[in-house]
Structure formats: C-alpha cells, structure tokens
Amino acid sequence: MINKKAFEIQFNWIFVLVAGAAIILFFTVVVIKQKNVSETSTKATVLKSVEAIITGAGVSTDTTNRIGIPSSDINVDCGRVSIGEVSKQYQNLILFAPSLIKGDKLITQTLAFSTPYRATNLLYITSPQLRYIIIGNSEIAKYINKSMPAELKKEFYKSAPEIKNSNNYRIRFVLFDNIIAFPKALEKLPDSDVTAVKINGDNEKGTAEFYQKQGSSWTLKDTSSYIGKQSLLGAIYSDTFEAYECNMQNVFSRLNLVTKIYVERTKRLMEGAVTGSQIRCNQFYSNALTQLNSILAASSGFSRENINVIAASANSLAGENKNAQIYSCTLIY
Amino acid sequence: MHIDLLNFNIKMKRAQIQIGETIAVLFVFFILIIIGFMFYVKVIKDNIDIEKEEMSQLRSVGISQRIMFLPEIQCSEDNIIIDNCIDILKLDYAQSIMKENEIYYYDLLEFSDVNVVQIYPGEAKWNIYSRKTEDFSSKFVTNVPVSLYDPASRKHGFGVLTIETLFK
Numbered sequence: 001m002i003n004k005k006a007f008e009i010q011f012n013w014i015f016v017l018v019a020g021a022a023i024i025l026f027f028t029v030v031v032i033k034q035k036n037v038s039e040t041s042t043k044a045t046v047l048k049s050v051e052a053i054i055t056g057a058g059v060s061t062d063t064t065n066r067i068g069i070p071s072s073d074i075n076v077d078c079g080r081v082s083i084g085e086v087s088k089q090y091q092n093l094i095l096f097a098p099s100l101i102k103g104d105k106l107i108t109q110t111l112a113f114s115t116p117y118r119a120t121n122l123l124y125i126t127s128p129q130l131r132y133i134i135i136g137n138s139e140i141a142k143y144i145n146k147s148m149p150a151e152l153k154k155e156f157y158k159s160a161p162e163i164k165n166s167n168n169y170r171i172r173f174v175l176f177d178n179i180i181a182f183p184k185a186l187e188k189l190p191d192s193d194v195t196a197v198k199i200n201g202d203n204e205k206g207t208a209e210f211y212q213k214q215g216s217s218w219t220l221k222d223t224s225s226y227i228g229k230q231s232l233l234g235a236i237y238s239d240t241f242e243a244y245e246c247n248m249q250n251v252f253s254r255l256n257l258v259t260k261i262y263v264e265r266t267k268r269l270m271e272g273a274v275t276g277s278q279i280r281c282n283q284f285y286s287n288a289l290t291q292l293n294s295i296l297a298a299s300s301g302f303s304r305e306n307i308n309v310i311a312a313s314a315n316s317l318a319g320e321n322k323n324a325q326i327y328s329c330t331l332i333y
Numbered sequence: 334m335h336i337d338l339l340n341f342n343i344k345m346k347r348a349q350i351q352i353g354e355t356i357a358v359l360f361v362f363f364i365l366i367i368i369g370f371m372f373y374v375k376v377i378k379d380n381i382d383i384e385k386e387e388m389s390q391l392r393s394v395g396i397s398q399r400i401m402f403l404p405e406i407q408c409s410e411d412n413i414i415i416d417n418c419i420d421i422l423k424l425d426y427a428q429s430i431m432k433e434n435e436i437y438y439y440d441l442l443e444f445s446d447v448n449v450v451q452i453y454p455g456e457a458k459w460n461i462y463s464r465k466t467e468d469f470s471s472k473f474v475t476n477v478p479v480s481l482y483d484p485a486s487r488k489h490g491f492g493v494l495t496i497e498t499l500f501k
Contacts, residue, residue, distance in 0.1 A: 015352065019359055026366070048388065055395035059402040061414075091440035114412055118404045257430055257437070258404050264426035265484070272485040325411065330484045333412055 043083040046072045050081055050125075051088060053108055054095060058123050061112040064149040066105060066128075074101040076125070078246035092250045096234035097125040099243065102169045105129075107151050111230045115295065115310055116318040117262060117333035119255040122230045122247075124237045128153055131168035132236070135160055136176025140202055144174065147233060169193065174236050179211065179218060187216045195239045199232065205311045207304070208235035208244070224248070225304040227311055248302045255310075256299040262333060263292045269330055281329030284320045288332045291317040386471065392443070393473040393498040399441050400496055401477065405430065406449075406461065408482045418480045419449060419494065424459050431462045438462055444469065444499040451481055451492040469499035 046069050053067060075082045076097040079090045109124040132154040134145050145156040153168065163183035171186065173196035186194050194213035200206050205227050211218040222241040226232040231248060238244040266289045273282040291313040298309035321332045400406075401417070405427045408418035431438050444466045451457040474497050481490040 012348075012351065012355075015355060019355070023362075048391075052391065052395070055398060059398045092437060117412055118409065118414065120404065121402075253437070257434060260430055261405050261423050261426050265420070265422045268422050268425075268485065321411065330487060331409075331411055333409055 039084075040086060042070055043072065043086040046070055046074070047081065047083050047086050047088055050074060050083075050106075053106065053125070054081075054093070054123060057108045057110045058094075058121050061110055061118075061121055063108075063110050064151070065108045066151050067108060068105055071104040072102075075099065076101065076243070078243060079250075092253060094120060094247055094250050094254070095123050095125060096237040096244070096247055098127070098130055098170060098172070098237065098239045100170065101125060101127045101130075103127045103129045107149055109149055109233075111233065113228070113230050113251055113255070115227070115255060115314040116321070117258070119258045120251060122234060122251065124233060126152065126237055127169075129169055131155070131166065131171045132174060133157070133163065133171065134174040134176075135180060136174075136199075138176050140199065141174075141176040143203065143229070144176075144199075144232065144236065147229060148236070165189070170195075170239070172196070172236070172239060173211075175199070179209075182213065182217050184216075186213070189213065191215070197235055199226075199235070201226070201232075203229055203232075205307055206232070208232070210235075210241040210244070225302075225307045227307045245302065252299050252302045252306075256296065259292060259296045259299055263289065263296055266292055266332055269332070273329070277327075278329070280327050281324060284324045284327070284329060285332065288317055288320040288324075291320065389471045389498075389500040390473065392500065393475065393496075396442055396445055396498050397475045397477070397496045400447055400461075400494070403427075408480075415480075415482075417477070418482055418489075419492070421481055421483045421490075422485065424449060424461070424481075428459055428461055435462075435464060439464055444501075446495075446497040446499075448495045448497075449479070449481070449492055450495065451490055453491045454488075466499055466501060469501055471500045473498045 049067075049069055053065075057063065057065065072083050076095060076099055079093045081088050081090075081093075081095070105128050107126050107128055111122050111124075112118045113120050113122050128151060130153065132148065132152055134141060134148075134154060134156045135158075136142075137158045141156075145154070148154055159177075160180040163185055165185045165188075171189070171194045173180070173194075175196055175198040179196070179198055191213045196211040196218060198209040198211065200209070205225065207223055207225050209223045210221045212221050213219075224235065224241055224244055226235050231251070234247060235244050238247065266285050270282055270285040270289065273279065273285060294313040295310050295317070298306040298313070300306070317332065323329075324331055402414075406419050406423050408415040408420045442462050442464070444464055446463045446465060447461040449459045449461060474495065477494040477496070479492050479494045481492045482488075483490065
C-alpha cells in the first residue's frame, strides 16, 4: 500500500514536472520569437528612417543635419543600404558614405552638383564616431576642412603629427601633400579600419588616390578623379574606390539626362531669338549649345578625360550665361 | 480483504480525480493562452496595417518632394533655384526624356502619375511620368499650385502639379 501511495505521489510530481516544462518551453519559444521579431522590426524602422533621410536630405541643398537613430551598424554599398539582414536596394543611389556607419547618430550633408547648372544633389552620410584626420598646408586643404561639418570628429594638421589611437571604429586620413608614414599607434588595428585618400589637384578638378592599411604600411588600392568640391568631398566620405566610382557613375548618368533637357531648351531659345536685339542672344545660345553638346557627350561615362572635357565646357558655359545676363537675354540655366 | 480492495479503489479514484483536475486546469490555462495569443496577433496585425498606411503616406510625400525638386523641370536663374516654379521649355522635353528612361525614374518616382495642368493663361496639360499598377492597395493624390515660367516670352503662368502615387 505504501509503495502504491509513493507511486501516486511520484506520478503526480512527474506530471507536474512535464506540464511545467511544457509551459516553460512554450514561453521560451514565444520570447525568442518575439525577440527576433522585435530586433528585425527595430532594424526595419532604422532603415526606414535612413530612407526618409535620403529623400529629405536629397532634396534640400547645402544643409547639414545631425540625426539621432537607435544604435545600429548601417552597411552602405553601391546602391544598397542594409542593417543586418534588412536591406534596401536602389538603382541609382547617390550616397557618399563609409562602408560601415556605427552608432546612434548620423551626420548628413547635402551639396548641389553643378556643372555649372544643377544636375543633382550629392548626399553624404557619416558617423560622429568615425575619425577624420586632415593633413595639408594648401588652400584646398583649409577649404575642405571648412566644408566638412563641425559636428564630425575631425582633426586638421598642417603637417603630419604624432597620431594616437583614440579607439574610433574607423579612421580616415585625408592627405593633401605627401603620403605620410603609417602611424605606429594604429598598427594593431584591423586593416579595413584605417584608410586614406590623397588629393592631387585644386577646387575644380584633380585625382584622388585611395589607400588602405596593410600591416604597418599603406597600400595604394586605386586612383580616381574628381570634379568640383562636391565630388572631392564624396571621395573623402567614401572609404573605398569602388563605392566612390559607383556613386560618380550615377552622378554622371543623371548629368547626362539633365544635359539633354538643357540642350533642347537652348535650341528652343535659339529658335525664338531671331529678331532685333535677340540676334546677339542667338550667338550666346549657339556657343552654349556647343558646350552643352560637349558636356552631353562627356557625361556618358565617368573618366578622367571626360572630367577634363566637362570642366572646360562648364567654364565656357558659365561665361556664355554671364554674357546672356549682361545683354538681358534669357539665361541658359 | 474486501475492505482493502475498497480503500484501494477509493484512493485510485481520488488520484484519478486529482489528475483530471490538473488536466482540466492545464486545459483552461492553455485555452486562455491561445485566446491571449489570438488577441495579441490581432493587435499586432492592426498595428502593422496602421504602420503600412503611414509608410505609404510618407513615401507619397517623399515622391512629391522629389518631383518638386527635379532639376529636369525646376526653374532657375543663374543656377539659383526658384521654388514652386516649373520651366515650360524644360517641361516639353522632360516628358519625352522621362518616358524614354522610365526604369531610371521608377527608382525615384515608383508607381505614380505626374501631371502639370496649366490653368492661366489658357489651358494645357503635360504628363511628365506615368507608371501605374492595377493591384494597388492605397492611392494618394497631392496637388501643388505652381508657377509656370515660359523663358521664351519671359512670362509666368499658373498651374497645378498633380502627383498621384499608388502603393501595393
């Protein structure tokens, strides 16, 4: 009898144990699922915020914003922005940014890309946790230092100083004179976390050499070109040659489309300027049309040769527009 | 012997009743959890629908903003942008450019229909972009009053920019 009673009590305990385990298992599964859903939802919310920033900042020129977001790691690739497994693909995205944006703050800057008429807005996004070290004694070095937002963690030196590691997730060197010796304090950092861009040129055009840390020295990855301060800033914010080239290709595609419209508009202005004082305007439009056609042909692809053509034509076109203004003609752009 | 068997039967029945009670409690417990879970799913689903609607509205505003600031149609004076102004000479050719490069502009303008209607002087209509979908779940129409500038005659007219956005 005692054995049977003991069996009854034991069975009761086993039953309670099994039921309890089932309940705990059920709630554990629910909590884990909910955690995953919540994480994905947060990432999607941040991505939507980034999307809204891309739209909002993309339409307002010459603005700088500091935007708070939930702490996240945003990966920026050619035409792709992703946070973990949540991503958004764009066909013609113009966004100059480091490949990884970390932290709970974003700094955005927007500048108009004009050659000399506005073709598109260039959007730059970075993190205040990323360290920018600008080294140079030229006018363009000072100009770039002034053009970069004060909210950034940037340091400006006239000559190479002794660099200390201040535990930033990435360091970007912007060099205007010569390539500097690799700082000893940064030798232990992962290779992908330390990059440099060396600028050769002026405000108008030049080349940008993309370097990356390799062990305890710099290795030249590739060389690209820039046209205007806006694309030079693009080369500074993008930490890889591929990202910069991809964005500039998209900029040129847009320039090509906008130029087509200006070509047709100028033709129409020429057709209308055939009488009286308008004849003088006709000459300006004719000259402008030559320059616009030259920009149209050169904007078919992003290359150093095309940049030279566009820079020269943009100057001439600006001159023709000035002439049109002096003689009270309708402006070309 | 008979009494022992009777006691045993009584205890067995009591044990069975206890187990039955426990099962009944668990059954009710799980029923309550299922009801709670169904309620939770319903609330989540409603929230997702509200969020989807808000997102569609946000995207619609974004598309409208992009159209308003397109250099392809905006007026400018020595590269200084004039807000809420559309250049008619640009507009004439922007129509065909945007139709030829529909895939390029889809990335910016998604499923939408963009028209500029001139109200004064005279009436005219330009369809800048049109890419529609049949199976849309929400539709937003934004009307923006704009100034229509004709650079050839240097005269301003008045019109409305109508942006119709469709979302699946």
